[in-house]
Amino acid sequence: MNNFIYQNCTKIIFGKGTETCVGQETIKYGNKVLLLYGGGSIKKTGLYDRVMQSLKDSGIEVTELAGVKPNPRLSLVKEGIDLCRKKNINFILAVGGGSVIDTAKAIGVGVPYNGDVWDFYMGTAGPQETIPVGVVLTIPAAGSEASNSSVITNEDGWLKFGLTSEVIRPVFAIMNPELTYTLPDYQTVCGAADIMAHLFERYFTKTKNVDLTDRLIEATLKTVILNVPKALANPADYNARAEIMWASTIAHNNLLDTGRIGDWASHKIEHELSAIYDIAHGAGLAIVFPAWMKYCYKEDVARFAQLAKRVWNVDDNMFDMEEMALKGIYALENYFSSIGLPVRLKQAGIDESRLEEMADKCSFSGTREIGNFKKLSRQDILNIYKLAL
């Protein structure tokens, strides 16, 4: 186990009806709020009205910014920064999923910064402060509600980059599983793939002797795997929705990183897909991860066999752990298919025409390797794209 530092101060307010306390929580931090959201779904469901009422009851002045898209764009971040400066905003409330939260985080660090906020995503500067960000979560997927990361797409070159900083953790996250009843099935399963991918990225490590975190990751994976079909069968199954929602946070709040180094190559490989083709991040991950696993499992067959046994209930075969490992990978692929996710690029309408371009971008034209479990060169990345066709 490696040395580590872990601290996560995000206050989680979880359960039925919890969005009605958003005003009370917000007023602790600010009285001039930017309310950030995506399309109109929060208006259709009545969530918008309940949030506005609660903010109003606490005497909060609200400025709205709508229109956050999946794979959220830098242009909207900049619009938000300008708006916050003009209106002297002192709190940002993100009502939505990962794209809305990631946009809020970017605006939050952008407002007090003199340079271009994209610097933080390029890694040429690090944020020192932020306008506080709060969350009303509507999609369990990205785990951004309690994470230290934000991913933004720059339309100039369609670059999709992530920022990691302790500064950007939300101060609170209000999580009502009832709000996820109305999610289309496809968003539910894309969210599940995202959660599972966060767990896999952490699970596949070269760090030895990480027994507790291995088991905590497996526990979280099993919970997601068992509850997603329940939520699909009955979208208003509160308990299934609650398990998935809480798992989404645990999967990405950095607790499961403690003492180990995750891989994260699959996320980078997927980012090129969703940057160019604008497919759902979760769908991209469902395609990339099985391919990555098939390409990389020989790095540590025992680890893949352990996952197969403990999570997929694959029978022990101590004489052929490779068989166990492969059965686990196929079980994952079958599971993704069974809940309606694509597991091949072609199923998402993507052909081989731009694989070279994506491998170039992902490897910075062959100048960087990605991944920690197995270091991947440009050629490796290309091979994985091809395996995913």
Add this chain to the structure above:
Amino acid sequence: MNNFIYQNCTKIIFGKGTETCVGQETIKYGNKVLLLYGGGSIKKTGLYDRVMQSLKDSGIEVTELAGVKPNPRLSLVKEGIDLCRKKNINFILAVGGGSVIDTAKAIGVGVPYNGDVWDFYMGTAGPQETIPVGVVLTIPAAGSEASNSSVITNEDGWLKFGLTSEVIRPVFAIMNPELTYTLPDYQTVCGAADIMAHLFERYFTKTKNVDLTDRLIEATLKTVILNVPKALANPADYNARAEIMWASTIAHNNLLDTGRIGDWASHKIEHELSAIYDIAHGAGLAIVFPAWMKYCYKEDVARFAQLAKRVWNVDDNMFDMEEMALKGIYALENYFSSIGLPVRLKQAGIDESRLEEMADKCSFSGTREIGNFKKLSRQDILNIYKLAL
């Protein structure tokens, strides 16, 4: 799953050599520090010198208070409060295990309070503020390093009561598993029993649909169960010590309470034992828990069968889940015995002479029931003591 609020801001600094950063962390909060510890073991091991050097390097003025005993006493808390007031102390550093940390927490809330600090433990007042407390942990057991609780024994009547408040979480916990190499075996296993008891108290719930937290608790239990014998076989097994130490925090930092209501009767039943007989809390728990389980398992046989299967690898028997449940309880009892813990009162030198007195105290003379999984009357408590003889 129940609604819940979860927030835990304790900064965990975990790993080899981490105690050398104690000065840097402390100076963020205060420059006049009360250094609190137990007997002389931290001097023998050199830890005292390293901590003092680090504090000195950060220009911190140190006042010492030593002599914290297991089942820590109110009299020392009051001495600490007086000392802090006299010396204008603005930070308390606890170097030790749960008793030292719990004492530090009590002093912390006592200093700014005008009344008697025991009010907080009697529940007649709630703490509003504290002097910040930091920790250098030497015994993985109580989980007090990141918890919101403190247990103190009032020598006047030998009352052992707990305080629970978000105010008292330590601001940081420095956790170096190497510091536990020199623990006597008996302290290692008493610590393990304490950790496991914290997990059992949470596991045995009447709250339905708590799949994720069930699995997280099981994961943590398995980790402790597998690693304690390794630490006994080789006290300097870093990885075994690290797994146990991190598990001790996870078991009691309230993450595993989320959405569920724990039982906590066994802790109350044990507190009477250690208040009167001054035995190690962990040893008392190793005696009480199997008896409590035998007395209460019929409340929810399936839950006990699930634990038996998932944690103790008991074979499925869907035709007789009671058999599974009992096998799990015996497995626990055998496990405790195998690592050198008492599992009967007589093994700890305790006879039947004061059982009635303890049942009286534990039930406030028959005026309160304890426990949430099964409500226990004075007679139930007495029956459990007798079952533990």
